[in-house]
Amino acid sequence: MKHIFVYNPAAGQNNKTLFERLQEKLKEYDEKLTYEFYFTKAPGDATTFVRERCAAEPEAQLRFYACGGDGTANEVLHGVVGQPNASMSCYPCGSGNDFVKYYGGAERFLDVDALLNATETPIDVMKIDDRYSLNVTNFGFDTAVARTMDKVRHKKILGGKNAYTTGIVTALIKAMKNDCTVWVDGEQINDGKMLLCTVANGSYVGGAFNCAPHSDNTDGLLEVCLVKPISRFTFLKLVNVYKEGTHLDDPRFHNIVVYRRGKSVRVSAPEGFAYTLDGEIVEQNEFTIDICPGAVRFAIPADPATGEAQTTPDTEPATV
Numbered sequence: 001m002k003h004i005f006v007y008n009p010a011a012g013q014n015n016k017t018l019f020e021r022l023q024e025k026l027k028e029y030d031e032k033l034t035y036e037f038y039f040t041k042a043p044g045d046a047t048t049f050v051r052e053r054c055a056a057e058p059e060a061q062l063r064f065y066a067c068g069g070d071g072t073a074n075e076v077l078h079g080v081v082g083q084p085n086a087s088m089s090c091y092p093c094g095s096g097n098d099f100v101k102y103y104g105g106a107e108r109f110l111d112v113d114a115l116l117n118a119t120e121t122p123i124d125v126m127k128i129d130d131r132y133s134l135n136v137t138n139f140g141f142d143t144a145v146a147r148t149m150d151k152v153r154h155k156k157i158l159g160g161k162n163a164y165t166t167g168i169v170t171a172l173i174k175a176m177k178n179d180c181t182v183w184v185d186g187e188q189i190n191d192g193k194m195l196l197c198t199v200a201n202g203s204y205v206g207g208a209f210n211c212a213p214h215s216d217n218t219d220g221l222l223e224v225c226l227v228k229p230i231s232r233f234t235f236l237k238l239v240n241v242y243k244e245g246t247h248l249d250d251p252r253f254h255n256i257v258v259y260r261r262g263k264s265v266r267v268s269a270p271e272g273f274a275y276t277l278d279g280e281i282v283e284q285n286e287f288t289i290d291i292c293p294g295a296v297r298f299a300i301p302a303d304p305a306t307g308e309a310q311t312t313p314d315t316e317p318a319t320v
Contacts, residue, residue, distance in 0.1 A: 069094020
């Protein structure tokens, strides 16, 4: 097997230090491992590189490591999907590493010895038209936050470290009630209004929000959580519960959350609507999210606490 590390130099503040640590560690494997590095040059470059690399060596077994954040992992995913000779994993050194939190966090994947000896497991991915998602596709309040952050990122006062706060404040003013209707496997689950909706394969979104605490990315099902419109006061009172991932079991959420598992999610909204796919904002108002069971082989390092490769939820919530 050939190990190919796809590095995004623009992924985050600490990515250079972590990547240099990886390069230094791999020198110990010079005589016993076939590996190489690729440095991405622009958005989308990782996908193009992975596809071309797979086509150039169709008989070789190739494992690609996304060295960056969730965006880099998504680009590598797009290159690996449909390639029988390819698998992937992550060396999380980006500013956002939400997907690997499903497996307990970044440290597990930053252990190079464990990463190189990781067990490959077929995992599900989401598909929207010709796009794929490894972690979470979400829309409503969350996308409003992301849109504002994108606009103010480079502004002196509102942007930079304040961009997230600016996004939250703007969404609290403008995005508490969003026009959008959602169907899960043909069942309409809301009345055309919502605060937000997450369709998850992983567990975390937005850096620290455990939006899908019972997600299982090997069960062939999407994890759908829709929050109905609520007041700003209720939002501020309950947001930490949602962040901690206890919202599906908290009785205060029973009348405001609709939770389903299914294979297909259809979304219909007015013109100008957008969704966020693994952190990327996509302008589209009519779309369907489908599950692709076991579409990608993902290399999972052993959990240092248990020695096991896979992390799956221990409990299942009731449908609400």
